[in-house]
Amino acid sequence: MSRNISGLNGIEGKTPFLIGVSGGTASGKTTVCNRIMEKLGQVDMDQTERKVVCISQDSFYRNLTPAEIILAEKGQFNFDHPEAFDNDLIFSTLSDILAGIKCQVPTYDYCTHSRVQGQSITIYPADVVLFEGILVFYVAKIRDLFHMKLFVDTDSDTRLARRVARDIKERGRDLNSVLNQYMNNVKPAFEEFGLPTKKFADIIIPRGADNSVAIDLIVHHIWDILHLKKMNGAEMTPASIQHPYLH
Numbered sequence: 001m002s003r004n005i006s007g008l009n010g011i012e013g014k015t016p017f018l019i020g021v022s023g024g025t026a027s028g029k030t031t032v033c034n035r036i037m038e039k040l041g042q043v044d045m046d047q048t049e050r051k052v053v054c055i056s057q058d059s060f061y062r063n064l065t066p067a068e069i070i071l072a073e074k075g076q077f078n079f080d081h082p083e084a085f086d087n088d089l090i091f092s093t094l095s096d097i098l099a100g101i102k103c104q105v106p107t108y109d110y111c112t113h114s115r116v117q118g119q120s121i122t123i124y125p126a127d128v129v130l131f132e133g134i135l136v137f138y139v140a141k142i143r144d145l146f147h148m149k150l151f152v153d154t155d156s157d158t159r160l161a162r163r164v165a166r167d168i169k170e171r172g173r174d175l176n177s178v179l180n181q182y183m184n185n186v187k188p189a190f191e192e193f194g195l196p197t198k199k200f201a202d203i204i205i206p207r208g209a210d211n212s213v214a215i216d217l218i219v220h221h222i223w224d225i226l227h228l229k230k231m232n233g234a235e236m237t238p239a240s241i242q243h244p245y246l247h
């Protein structure tokens with residue numbers, strides 16, 4: 001989802017500030033991204049037009065083989081495993097985004113467990129790009145692309161309650177299949193693959209989108225970095241602010 005916080009003006013060729021947002025299923029990753037986009041608009045009103053874009057890792061689920069589709073329809077395919085994603089496509093797409101190149105992102109359908117043929121979302125060059133998902137920090141070459149890494153740390157019982165409500169309401173599931181999938185795949189995969197990536201985060205956000213103090217701090221830091229970059233980057237940067245985005 002892309003949001004123009006003050007008018008469309010993606011800057012061709014400029015390197016966007018790339019933020020990775022990870023956390024367990026239903027931890028509030030997407031809501032945190034939306035709060036950051038909204039608040040950046042409020043903080044940044046006096047700046048030149050700035051474009052902020054949010055992309056989901058779920059858009060990059062790989063195509064399944066016919067046998068895997070059958071497993072998925074029985075709730076037995078592990079969508080929480082790193083190999084469920086097209087990681088090479090994620091890497092090449094984020095690399096294009098960092099080069100300021102317009103690119104396409106696939107459209108994924110949770111009900112058919114497959115990409116919608118012939119449909120994609122165009123991502124135009126932006127100032128800030130958020131990339132959110134359960135395993136965005138798992139693959140090192142992808143993890144190393146981010147200028148900032150956030151981990152949304154929400155209690156697992158809260159996440160399960162939200163997940164049950166969401167999957168029944170939005171993804172056409174029944175209670176038993178959601179709980180079985182959670183116990184057999186989602187929970188063990190998060191403990192084996194997702195939780196260990198918390199150590200790569202620059203900022204861990206307890207309670208997710210409810211934590212307005214953390215989100216305000218993050219938004220003001222993003223604004224400072226963008227503002228310093230606009231003031232011709234490193235030579236204007238106080239020694240106290242050393243950030244890879246500025247060099």
Ligand SMILES: [N-]=[N+]=N[C@@H]1[C@H](O)[C@@H](CO)O[C@H]1n1ccc(=O)[nH]c1=O
Pocket residue numbers: 025058061079080109110111112113114134171181185186
């Ligand atoms: N099952 N399961 N878990 C994954 C994962 O926890 C979550 C990631 O947003 O979406 C779920 N997911 C992904 C693809 C899909 O076709 N169906 C689905 O339920």
